[in-house]
Each structure stands twice: as structure tokens, then as C-alpha cells.
Amino acid sequence: MPDERPERLPPQQQDHQPGSEDEMFPAPLYQPRFPGSGRLRDKVAIISGGDSGIGRACSVLFAREGARVAIIYLEEDSDAEATAERVEAEGSEAVLLRGDIGSKSFCEDAVTETLARFGRIDVLVNNAAEQHPQEDLTGISPEQLEQTFRTNVFGYFYLTQAVLPHLEAGASIVNTTSVTAYRGSPELIDYSSTRGAIVAFTRSLSQALAERQIRVNAVAPGPIWTPLIPASFDAGKVGEFGTSQPLGRPGQPNEVAPCHLFLASDDSSYMTGQVLHPNGGEIVGG
Incomplete structure (x- = not known):
């Protein structure tokens, strides 16, 4: 696959979330750019939203580094199957877990199935999210507010609660948040609020689990070319997506996944409660 990073994206739009990677043009770049070095050898990772976008890039990169991967996804079967094939092409194993992380019982079942398949869990990547732009705060319905928090916050809590009893010293949890947690977004007030909650969740949980090692x-990405973008914005905004960043273009999933890998591996053994910022050069506090 050519490793080209376009400065502008062709205008396009999808009519439902979480969106399909198969329908995007150009396709997001997810393939790892460098050979693996065994940084996750013999590990097992659960990745929510692992079928596409940043989650797909993490799934394939983790597999290249030796991990077996449990891929949680909502409903995009073709994306999930394609990701599993790419994990297996790296010489690893994948299990697909279809369901809504906003359901506590599903999260518990997903962990049970992962343990039945792989026998252990070493890494949790909380990554699945949704967003619904609104021009005014009053346009955010109670249903939208609850659904956004259910996926973006409750889902992280439920999946972490289900995984936690099975993690041993040396395990790692990596949460995907967003640049909007730090600088806000006038059209994504509810989404930005959930991403801020995940920063606080990360910092608080890191302190609670430090004694257990x-x-x-x-990871707080900036504008990254994932299915969530054409599924959230109109075609005109997609065409301008990411161009206001200092680097002048949107990022690609395989420019973000290495941050997750670093935090999941022993390379970051003296880091906890921290946030990495692959955002194209935007300076944010924290």
C-alpha cells in the first residue's frame, strides 16, 4: 500500500455511525510502517472499536509485535472481518466480538470469551467512540447526550471493570481520548465533555492501580482520517478536515497507533497517568 498522506481529502459523507472504512476514499493508512520487534510477544490485547480507524491500526500493529487480539466492534462486520484477516496475515490470532460496549453485560461476556479463547488478558485499549455534531447546545437531545456518554464513558468504565480482575502486575490500560478534551469544540460539546471525562478517568485510575503495578x-489524537469523520460531518467539512493543523493535513491511523503500542509495552514502564498528543502540532495544555 502506498504510504501517502494527502493534505486534503475528497469531499464525502456517510449516512450512519460508526461508519465504514470500506466506503472511504482514499482508504485510511493503517498498515504498520516498520518491522516488529516482539514488544508484545505472548501478550493478549482487547481493543474496543478495533475493526476500523485507529482501532484497526492498533490491532494490526499489536499483532505485528506479537500480541493476540480480541477485536470489539459494534456492527460493521466487513470492516471487522478485514481487520481480523490482517491480524492473521501478521502471523497472529484474532477473535471478533460484536456488540455494544454501552452494555455492561456485553462487556462482561466479551472478557469471558477472550479468556476462553486466549487464556489471559494483558492489555486493554479503550478506543470505541461516537460523536454527533450540533451547532447549538440546545440541539443536543437527551437521547443524544445519554448515548454519547454511554458509549464514550460508560463503555470505558464497563469494559475496564470487566477486565480488571484478570489483569496482573505489568498489565497496561490505554484509553483513547481527544484533542477536544483540551481545547474544546463548539460543535461537539457533548463529545468533548466525554473526552475530558476520559482524561480524568485515566489520571484517577492510574493512581488507584499503581500499587498493583x-x-x-x-492518547489524545487530533484530526485523524477514520470512518467517524465522514459519518459525522458533511462533505464540505470533510474536504477541509485537518487542514488547519500546523502540519497542514489530517493524520492517519498508523501515525497514532504507535502511541498506543508505546504505552501498552514495557517501553513506557515508568509512565502512568500520562497522555500522548499525536495531533499535527497543535499545542495543548496538560
Whole structure:
């Protein structure tokens, strides 16, 4: 696959979330750019939203580094199957877990199935999210507010609660948050609020688990070319997506996944409660 990073994206739009990677053009770049070095050898990772976007890039990169991967996804079967094939092409194993992380019982079942398949869990990547732009705060319905928090916050809590009893010293939790947690977004007030909650969740949980030697960190991407973008914005905004960043273009999933890998591996053994910022050069506090 050519490793080209376009400065502008063709205008396009999808009519439902979480969106399909198969329908995007150009396709997001997810393939790892460098050979693996065994940084996750013999590990097992659960990745929510692992079928596409940043989650797909993490799934394939983790597999290249030796991990077996449990891929949680909502409903995009073709994306999930394609990701599993790419994990297996790296010489690893994948299990697909279809369901809504906003359901506590599903999260518990997903962990049970992962343990039945792989026998252990070493890394949790909380990554699945949704967003619904609104021009005014009053346009955010109670249903939208609850659904956004259920996926973006409750889902992280439920999945972490289900995984936690099975993690041992040296395990790692990596949460995907967003640049909007730090600088806000006038059209994504509810989404930005959930991403801010995940920063606080990361910092608080890292302190709670430090005694157990379980590290908790986060990644706060800027504008990244994932299915969530054409599924959230109109075609005109997609065409301008990411161009206002200092680097002048949107980022690609395989420019973000290495941050998750670093935090999941022993390379970051003296880091917990921290956030990495692959955002194209935007300076944010914290």
C-alpha cells in the first residue's frame, strides 16, 4: 500500500455511525510502517472499536509485535472481518466480538470469551467512540447526550471493570481520548465533555492501580482520517478536515497507533497517568 498522506481529502459523507472504512476514499493508512520487534510477544490485547480507524491500526500493529487480539466492534462486520484477516496475515490470532460496549453485560461476556479463547488478558485499549455534531447546545437531545456518554464513558468504565480482575502486575490500560478534551469544540460539546471525562478517568485510575503495578495512560489524537469523520460531518467539512493543523493535513491511523503500542509495552514502564498528543502540532495544555 502506498504510504501517502494527502493534505486534503475528497469531499464525502456517510449516512450512519460508526461508519465504514470500506466506503472511504482514499482508504485510511493503517498498515504498520516498520518491522516488529516482539514488544508484545505472548501478550493478549482487547481493543474496543478495533475493526476500523485507529482501532484497526492498533490491532494490526499489536499483532505485528506479537500480541493476540480480541477485536470489539459494534456492527460493521466487513470492516471487522478485514481487520481480523490482517491480524492473521501478521502471523497472529484474532477473535471478533460484536456488540455494544454501552452494555455492561456485553462487556462482561466479551472478557469471558477472550479468556476462553486466549487464556489471559494483558492489555486493554479503550478506543470505541461516537460523536454527533450540533451547532447549538440546545440541539443536543437527551437521547443524544445519554448515548454519547454511554458509549464514550460508560463503555470505558464497563469494559475496564470487566477486565480488571484478570489483569496482573505489568498489565497496561490505554484509553483513547481527544484533542477536544483540551481545547474544546463548539460543535461537539457533548463529545468533548466525554473526552475530558476520559482524561480524568485515566489520571484517577492510574493512581488507584499503581500499587498493583498496572499502568493506565491515554492518547489524545487530533484530526485523524477514520470512518467517524465522514459519518459525522458533511462533505464540505470533510474536504477541509485537518487542514488547519500546523502540519497542514489530517493524520492517519498508523501515525497514532504507535502511541498506543508505546504505552501498552514495557517501553513506557515508568509512565502512568500520562497522555500522548499525536495531533499535527497543535499545542495543548496538560
